[in-house]
Amino acid sequence: MAKGKRILIFLALLILFLVAAPAAVMYCLGWRLDLKNGRITEPGMFYFKASPKTADVYLDGKLQKRTDIFFGSILIENLEPKEYEIEIKKDGYHGWKKKLAIQKREVTEAKNIILFPLNPNFSLISESAEYIYPAPDGRKIVIKEYDEVKKKWSLKILDTAKNSKTNLLSEEDLGKIKHEFSNISFSEDSERILLETKYQAKNRYFIVSLADGKFTEADFGNNVLDKIILHPSEKTKLFVAFSEKKTKNSVPEKNIYEVDLLKKITSGPLAKNISDFTISDRDAYWIDEEGFLLKSGLDFKNPRRMNVQKTVQKNLTLKTEGSEVFMESEQSLYIFNKKTLSFEKLLDGIKGYRLSPNSKQLLYFNDNELWILFLEKKHEQPHKEAGDKVLVSSEIIGDAFWHINNYIAYTSQNKVKISEIDDRGEFNSIEFFEMENPQMLYSQNNLYILSKGSIYSCQDLKN
Incomplete structure (x- = not known):
């Protein structure tokens, strides 16, 4: 080959390299040529994950493709940085719609999308129910029923895994005298309930095993209890608080005692002159006469002061959810802030609050506001810092429960x-x-509804 031809071929290849190499580098770096508008752009991507799987995904009204059959996910690449209207649809389900923006060389994600059925199916559980009480472990529900013929109440237990109901206890099991039903509360391990009844204006208390319905009466004589909590692990013990006077003319003080029903021994007082107390796992919490929050083991010995600023609220109630400590006072909800070591007000007129299953978020609500508080930093999109709050709804609120960690019913x-x-x-x-x-209850991703004396179960939410 002649020298001149070799030089021409070399120059042609060199020019091709000089043109193609930058283009290849730019492509690898995420740059794209927008032929329609005649400019170079830095595109981004959408990543979606939805349940149920194989749902249709639309961008600005145009069908892209379906989420995959294995994971319900989809990655849409090479998108111009701008805002898009996304719709995810599947026959027989409510659609999901949201406007999201694509940023240069970034992935915009929505990984917790659930499509709910248009026509949910319900199973009838009970036709004579008055109240429903969920166990802490979510595996059981105690149902209070009333027999209009016998004029007697009874308790049934519902296994949420099997969706089956069995007898637990009836009013007649407690004896021939008439017991007016008051309330029930669960032990932390969900194995026992504390049943409160009234007879001739006197409160009576029974510890009932959820395994076999056997019960033991707890007799406190003429003491009027301010609070009673089942021991978290020892089945025959409980903690009680009631007011006592040192002298006939002195101001009553609320003291805490431990009661062993088997040995018929009352120990204490374990703590004196408290405002309120609560038990969580192996820890006891109480607020003393000075307004300090104290924490100790279940022996109430060597308590540690938790707050640096005294609590001035009166008529307060303490409660724990997971590792969080809450206080209610005059219908206002407070949460103990572990950074400031003080109680922070969340909402007035509080009706309820619940920790998410992963214990990272708190929902709380009053008659017309439903809020979310992020207790930890949220790394996935949308990013949140610990302490961030989101107003979910400002309509009339009756009750609210978590559905998994990203939805609220x-x-x-x-x-x-x-x-x-x-x-x-x-x-x-x-x-x-x-x-x-409707009175709503959420357990094990099953939705239970009490309406006009009937309980219905909806299992269509197990996505």
């Missing part, structure tokens, strides 16, 4: 609604169904 008048907690753009919120004056 709540009642509003006669409607049961479900909302995501992703606050990018508008919330995806649906009206799931409607019943008259």
Whole structure:
């Protein structure tokens, strides 16, 4: 080959290399050529994960593709940085819609998308129910029923895994005298309940085993109890608080005692002149006469002061959820801030609050506001810092429960609604169904509804 041809071929290859190499590098770095607008862009990506799987994904009204059959996920690449309207649809389900923006060379994610059925199926559990009480472990529900013929109440236990109901205890089991039902509360291990009844204006207390319905009466004589909590592990023990006077004319003081029903021994007082107390796992918490929050083991010895600023609230109630300590006072909810070592007010007119299953978020609500508090930093999108709050709904709120960690089911008048907690753009919120004056309960991803004396179970939420 002639020398001139070799030089031409070399120069041609050199020019091709000089053109192609930068283009290849730019492509690897994420740059793309927008032929329509004649400019170079830095595209981004969408990543979605939805349940149920094989759902159709639309961007700005155009079908892209379906989420995969194995993981329910989809990655959409080479998208121009701008805001898109996303819709995810599947026949027989409520759709999911949200406006999300693509940023240069970034992945915008929505990984907790749930599509809920348009026509949920319900199973009838009971037709004579008055109240429903969930166990802490979520595996059992105690149902209070009333027999209109016998004019007697009874307790049934529902196994949420099998969705089957069995007898637990009836009013007649307690004896021939009439017992007016008051309330029940669970032990922390969900193996026992404390049943409170009234007979001739006197409170009576029974510890009932959920395994076999056997019960033991706890007799406190003429003492009027301020609070009673079952021991978290020892089945025959409990903690009680009641007011006592040192002298006839002195101001009553609320003291804590431990009661062993088997040995018929009352020990204490374990703590004196308290405002309130609560038990969590192996720890005891109480607020003393000076307004300090104290923590100790279940022996109440060597307590550690937790707050640096005295609590001035009166008529307060202490409660724990997971590792969090809450205080209610005059219908206001406070949470103990571990950084400031003081109680922080969350909401006035409080109706309820619940920790998420992963213990990283708290929902709390009053008659017309439903909020989320992030207790830890949230690394996945949308990112949140510990202490961030999100207002999910400002309509009439009856009750609210977590569905997994990213959705909330709540009642509003006669409607049961479900909302995501992703606050990018508008919330995806649906009206799931409607019943008259529904009392809602959530357990093991099953939804239970008490309406007009009947209990229904919906298992369509197990995504």
